[in-house]
Amino acid sequence: MSIMQSNSTPTILIVPGLRDHVDDHWQTLLERRLTRARSVPPLEHDKLSCAARVAALDAALAQIDGPVVLVAHSAGVMITVHWAQRHTRQIHGALLATPPDFDAPMPPGYPSPDILQREGWLPVPRARLPFPSIVAASTNDPLARIERVEELAHAWGSRFVDIGAAGHLNPASGHGEWPLADELIAELCDERPRQSASL
Template sequence: MTPPTILIVPGLRDHVEDHWQTLLAKKLPNARSVAPLEHDKLSRAARVAALDQALAEIDGPVVLVAHSAGVMITVHWAQQHSRPIHGALLAAPADLESPFPPGYPTTEALRDNGWLPIPRQPLSFPSIVAASTNDPLGKLEKITELAIAWGSRIENIGAVGHLNPAAGFGDWPGAEDYIRELVGN
């Protein structure tokens, strides 16, 4: 069997050079990333279309590795498309229904751009939600509720903030452990 392609689904800040997803994509020979958008960067529909386009360019099995709003891109995509997915790592989902700290899009802007409500239908593929106990963009209780609704296994990964460079994360070796587990499914 062909090993799954690892498809990185970044959040709204796209490809940050020292982000664990960017570092992971460089490290894994079978990894690709959803291309950054040039226009409509806050459009949910444009983000979902970009994910669908990236998937259309891949033959064979795929494991999705999403972070933050990338998780929401993934769950929105899953409600509209039926392509088989081998599994998904959904890391530090951003709770788009709750107000964000300054410097992030407002709830109104997210609603106006099609992000809300967050889908709560079960995913058609195995998934692991890796959630932080102190993520400023998603309280563990809410992320746990979403994971249950999606049929995902929830993994409490401790006090790691939003699991991004601002929280002290470049490399995140835990991602590779979860990916190995999903590939083995």
């Protein structure tokens, strides 16, 4: 399913994870393909700061008029849910792909629980999101067990989608283009925005 582009089509705002923009990543490829897509710019400083990441997302949203669908991956999902706790701008919907489980120790090369705590990522927000959302989870993601991701999806009020054995859905796990993203984004673009008061 392709994403139709028109004046009423929401802008797609890409929210990358901590590694920011990776050339062969599905988010980067998606942004290149879509005319109404842009990305939260990478940080020059405070790259591990949750507050700085949330502020960058808010600044990117301030540059967009009209409806927005957020497309977040990995720590970008956590940036999105932290942003939703602090800001009230209406969001048309959000695709939240392979969120990490920050409550469990991460593999070598990733921030430790102490660092995540110090940088403001913990506790992970579990309040219901005030906009439609879809959480996509992999059965063999090294950064989160699928059962944990399903628990988060339930807490956030998100539709949960099992995408099979896709690793962390990144080039390191053999994934570039992710065609299902187009279908899920199209579904979110068709959703009517919901006010938080209606939840």
